[in-house]
Amino acid sequence: MSVDTEQLFDRQTVTQLSQSQQEPEWMLEFRLKALEAASRLRLPKLEKTNITRWNFTSFPAYQPEEAVKSAKDLPEHLQSLLSGEADDNLIVQKNSSPVVQQIDPALKEKGVIFTDLATAVREHPELVKKYFMTKALQPDEHKLAALHAALWSGGAFLYVPRNVEVEAPFQTLFWASGEKAGLLPHLLVMAEDNSSLNVVANYIADENTHAVFNGALEVFVGANARVRVAALHTLNDTTVDVSYRRAEVDKDGHMEWIIGELNEGRTVSDNTTHLRGQGGIALVKSITVGAGEQRGNITSRVHHWGTHTESDIMARGVMKDKAQNILNGITKIEKGASKANGVQAEKVLMLSREARGDANPILLIDENDVKAGHAASVGKIDPIQMYYLMSRGLSRAEAERLIIFGFVGPVLDTIPIESLRERLYGEIERKLKP
Amino acid sequence: MSTPKLTIKDLHVAIEEKEILKGVDLEINGGEIHAIMGPNGTGKSTLASALMGHPKYEVTKGSVILDGEDVLEMEVDERARAGLFLAMQYPSEIPGVTNSDFLRSAVNAKRGEGNEISIMKFIKQLDKKMAKLGMDESFAERYLNEGFSGGEKKRNEILQMMMLEPRIAILDEIDSGLDIDALKVVAESVNSMKSPEMGVLIITHYQRLLNYIQPDFVHVIMNGRIVKSGGPELAEKLEAEGYDWVKEELGIEDETVESKA
Ligand SMILES: Nc1ncnc2c1ncn2[C@@H]1O[C@H](COP(=O)(O)OP(=O)(O)OP(=O)(O)O)[C@@H](O)[C@H]1O
Numbered sequence A: 001m002s003v004d005t006e007q008l009f010d011r012q013t014v015t016q017l018s019q020s021q022q023e024p025e026w027m028l029e030f031r032l033k034a035l036e037a038a039s040r041l042r043l044p045k046l047e048k049t050n051i052t053r054w055n056f057t058s059f060p061a062y063q064p065e066e067a068v069k070s071a072k073d074l075p076e077h078l079q080s081l082l083s084g085e086a087d088d089n090l091i092v093q094k095n096s097s098p099v100v101q102q103i104d105p106a107l108k109e110k111g112v113i114f115t116d117l118a119t120a121v122r123e124h125p126e127l128v129k130k131y132f133m134t135k136a137l138q139p140d141e142h143k144l145a146a147l148h149a150a151l152w153s154g155g156a157f158l159y160v161p162r163n164v165e166v167e168a169p170f171q172t173l174f175w176a177s178g179e180k181a182g183l184l185p186h187l188l189v190m191a192e193d194n195s196s197l198n199v200v201a202n203y204i205a206d207e208n209t210h211a212v213f214n215g216a217l218e219v220f221v222g223a224n225a226r227v228r229v230a231a232l233h234t235l236n237d238t239t240v241d242v243s244y245r246r247a248e249v250d251k252d253g254h255m256e257w258i259i260g261e262l263n264e265g266r267t268v269s270d271n272t273t274h275l276r277g278q279g280g281i282a283l284v285k286s287i288t289v290g291a292g293e294q295r296g297n298i299t300s301r302v303h304h305w306g307t308h309t310e311s312d313i314m315a316r317g318v319m320k321d322k323a324q325n326i327l328n329g330i331t332k333i334e335k336g337a338s339k340a341n342g343v344q345a346e347k348v349l350m351l352s353r354e355a356r357g358d359a360n361p362i363l364l365i366d367e368n369d370v371k372a373g374h375a376a377s378v379g380k381i382d383p384i385q386m387y388y389l390m391s392r393g394l395s396r397a398e399a400e401r402l403i404i405f406g407f408v409g410p411v412l413d414t415i416p417i418e419s420l421r422e423r424l425y426g427e428i429e430r431k432l433k434p
Numbered sequence B: 001m002s003t004p005k006l007t008i009k010d011l012h013v014a015i016e017e018k019e020i021l022k023g024v025d026l027e028i029n030g031g032e033i034h035a036i037m038g039p040n041g042t043g044k045s046t047l048a049s050a051l052m053g054h055p056k057y058e059v060t061k062g063s064v065i066l067d068g069e070d071v072l073e074m075e076v077d078e079r080a081r082a083g084l085f086l087a088m089q090y091p092s093e094i095p096g097v098t099n100s101d102f103l104r105s106a107v108n109a110k111r112g113e114g115n116e117i118s119i120m121k122f123i124k125q126l127d128k129k130m131a132k133l134g135m136d137e138s139f140a141e142r143y144l145n146e147g148f149s150g151g152e153k154k155r156n157e158i159l160q161m162m163m164l165e166p167r168i169a170i171l172d173e174i175d176s177g178l179d180i181d182a183l184k185v186v187a188e189s190v191n192s193m194k195s196p197e198m199g200v201l202i203i204t205h206y207q208r209l210l211n212y213i214q215p216d217f218v219h220v221i222m223n224g225r226i227v228k229s230g231g232p233e234l235a236e237k238l239e240a241e242g243y244d245w246v247k248e249e250l251g252i253e254d255e256t257v258e259s260k261a
């Protein structure tokens, strides 16, 4: 099926969107060029998942919302996703608009920038122009990337200068509301040399909202910098969610991803890290929980370019009902990346006969002097483990619960905000209830 | 509470259509310690597993009654909550579930909803019992049996028994894989629990364990049946002379369950 993008989104819509964000000329040009590319490019080809009939294009291109006075005025179910401290660094985006923005003034003084991306385009054009969809994610990769480039709104820009270490997470919340919604937030994160930071990105939709998410995340990890990004998607069954995430890691940089795919609808998730400099490290932890008719294609990919680089991909999937998820792990060691070490493990636990889960581990190695390993498994709950737990008095449901949380727990427990972790435990519990 | 009573009558058990137990009769009362001995492959673990309700073992005939209740009608977890406990010959490993979370769930399952143990009290009990078993504190936070050595798994089984205080405890080769010191520690722990409130069935190959835990009754199993019963002196004789004399006395040629009885 070919969707005529031009028909759905014309130049005028894109121009209006750009003007409403008071963007400079170069950004409008960038958008229009991407719009043109979107009509020409194809959808990405995903391993074992046919997405040609998914809705990526039917949504309101621009839906401005009123700012909220403070985070305290957000609905309760959103607040439970946040750490709830008064000095939180927080950006909340409702549909197309940032509605809450706050940053600890002490950080501002140190030169930290944390603002919605539209503001950053105006106030820090030199940084944005250089890094926004030029080095990590490109608008012409495929139709979805091009659509994102043409229609992104809100988003967030985070810049942490050299030698600045920030313990408290930078939190972003992307919230779809109303009958129909389109969210195309772009998160651009720059960690300068020797800095360290944590980011949490939440993606959520109201119960009856039919939403299309097409989000992107680009992270630049400077030399010896440490970045941890947790992206947590808990979207409803009438939502299509596309996430393209990229990280570029410099010498001795450290990138950790925690990806929670708990959507009930359709999910395309592609997470790619390039270890460019010598000694860079990438850790990718991903949890996918599917129930009902949920469908997903989840890719975790690391490219080793520098010598002595290391990566570890840990992907877990739990599937019940008729959920279908494909978990792809790709470790690519490029020629010249000697002494690199890349390992990965994809494990899928199936809770029902009709569920489908695939684990595809792929190692691509173009260099001799390296270490690499992979493991993959797809299986049911082991009846002997169930017997063991039940023989100590645990009910069937409780034993099953322990085994499932034991399966995802080691990944879940690395989430840096306690309230968020608890909320996710609750979310998974709710999804897996018989 | 009354003293426990487990009555096994004419128990036949098959695994994958093959009959392994061919009519076992046994009665265990609170305060009693029974030992079952017998060559490899004669059905000892089968008896233990069938009593606990292992999914692969099918009871084809006979009855098992605990305190007047039909055990064979119960799910595995109901059997446990009724007071049955099996320290397994090969305990499962459960990744991602800490020993202490698991134990607390188990203790609470037994106590029932609304009567959960306080975390403080639980930790105190656990610490005390682990110390008694010479287990390092770190075992509380390690994943259940994952990467435990053979001996550590056995100690962990006994730890569970001590936390759950069963009415009938079955210990399947609890001595295998234990060094001498650990054997003493485990035996002491079992002895310390000895009371009219608990009956014990010990499956072992070695007299050594029975030197530390004095049995009241010793049974020999062959061909899927208890073929001989006696007092502690029977275990000593088996240790000294092996099983040949029993086979001769009873005219058994092949003691494994393979033989057509
Ligand atoms: N899955 C199975 N399929 C076929 N036969 C089985 C299976 N499991 C057990 N058996 C057989 O049942 C018989 C009894 O086994 P059981 O484990 O009860 O022996 P045991 O007396 O406990 O031996 P040991 O002293 O070696 O522990 C053995 O011959 C064994 O091979």
Ligand SMILES: [Mg+2]
Pocket (backbone or CB within 6 Å): B044, B045, B046, B089, B172, B173
């Ligand atoms: Mg055995």
